């Protein structure tokens with residue numbers, strides 16, 4: 185085990201020495217120079233100004249908005265939704281490093297399941313080419329798909345058998361339990377298993393690295409109509425249907441390039457769209473669009489276009505997916521399908537039409553305004569009421585206040601109704617939408633969390649100052665034992681203070697030795713838990729705005745004062761509660777303590 189871990193460590197180091205953190209991250213995000221570091225908008229939380237920092241010197245990244253960070257491995261794992269072995273493989277390839285330990289790579293249930301799915305996919309692909317799959321193949325070509333697309337999307341056919349595939353997989357040496365874990369079989373009540381997909385057209389669903397993680401399947405035309413038309417792989421250790429998007433592995437680079445993603449309804453639409461050369465289309469499989477999926481898209485673009493069938497467009501006006509995209513501050517637009525029922529039909533009859541509409545998405549609000557205004561008579565009172573009601577419902581979902589305001593004004597002008605009345609109606613709708621009490625308690629919780637975070641941030645910042653300015657230690661930092669209470673920060677502070685006490689001074693050299701010592705325990709798989717990670721992120725946090733700090737000493741002092749204030753206020757609150765409980769029996773000691781806190785706070789305020 186030890187040797188294994190040693191080999192792994194040296195491979196990780198080898199990869200790290202060949203790939204810089206800025207190279208890896210700039211492959212995913214637009215990064216800008218910021219002094220010695222780089223910054224970007226964080227892909228893991230919603231933000232307008234960049235707080236995601238990349239430090240070439242420390243070979244790490246860190247977001248000061250959502251407090252996540254790590255090295256190139258954690259970045260790729262988070263960004264691509266991979267496990268460590270997969271991230272290792274991906275970066276090893278990128279770095280041109282040969283992984284010595286194949287065992288490690290293939291260990292674990294997840295890899296086993298991925299292997300099974302990969303073989304299952306090839307099995308279905310082969311079946312589509314033989315006589316048994318002829319009808320399935322014809323169906324696909326009749327829908328207008330070319331041979332190239334059928335191959336590119338690895339479409340297949342599941343033969344009409346209860347055990348053909350599972351038997352094949354077992355012969356390859358896979359265990360029944362693993363085949364089941366991959367979602368390929370169903371348990372019989374009487375014991376044993378049978379194949380989940382039988383006599384169906386198979387659409388492999390891939391993760392963004394192109395590995396098959398599950399399947400979506402369609403019943404064969406003309407087959408038993410009592411069956412479900414579509415059956416998907418159930419949730420497995422590799423398949424999370426609310427996160428995955430069909431086609432994203434192939435679409436993602438084009439989505440980034442065109443800065444637009446197009447949501448279509450089904451797998452066939454994605455493939456047909458690709459065939460027409462519109463390669464930024466994706467679809468959900470077996471779910472309505474989820475917030476998680478929107479966040480995945482957001483890593484590539486802020487622009488999302490929903491494809492609408494011209495007839496059903498009005499009905500989809502209240503689509504949850506659109507609401508969620510608006511709430512996530514995506515720029516939402518609409519692509520109207522000009523002919524036929526879906527993009528696949530449209531591409532089959534006239535691909536040009538799909539290409540044209542896909543390259544001219546219309547802003548969603550413009551579209552709503554038009555469709556609602558055409559539905560009612562805006563000169564009549566009744567019509568005005570209906571129009572306002574429907575549009576305000578949508579406008580209330582826009583989370584960007586400036587944008588929301590813009591459309592409220594537009595609505596009031598178009599209906600020639602006083603703006604104030606429109607605003608009032610909106611706030612009524614918003615009131616209805618949120619259960620007031622729930623909201624209030626959520627706000628309260630948020631406030632508490634915000635204070636805790638603030639306290640933590642201050643502690644971390646002070647640690648950063650200590651690391652960068654060790655010579656201040658005696659004057660500024662030597663009596664903070666009662667304030668640096670975070671577990672890791674407290675631990676580091678104790679170590680540093682011991683160092684100081686030994687020589688009655690703290691030097692950069694001594695600190696460097698200590699850091700080296702701590703780094704020995706650095707565990708790249710649990711980076712966030714290691715002290716060394718904490719040390720680096722604390723230092724980085726201060727380093728980053730040193731340019732904006734004209735007097736580091738004063739800035740450090742301010743941090744200490746603010747931290748002490750928070751601690752005293754917290755103490756005061758606690759005492760208050762206790763004193764109230766004790767009522768007239770309140771002890772003299774408590775009163776004194778209370779007064780001391782008040783005095784302390786007063787001295788800090790001045």
Ligand SMILES: [Zn+2]
Nearest residue numbers: 226229247250
């Ligand atoms: Zn963030």
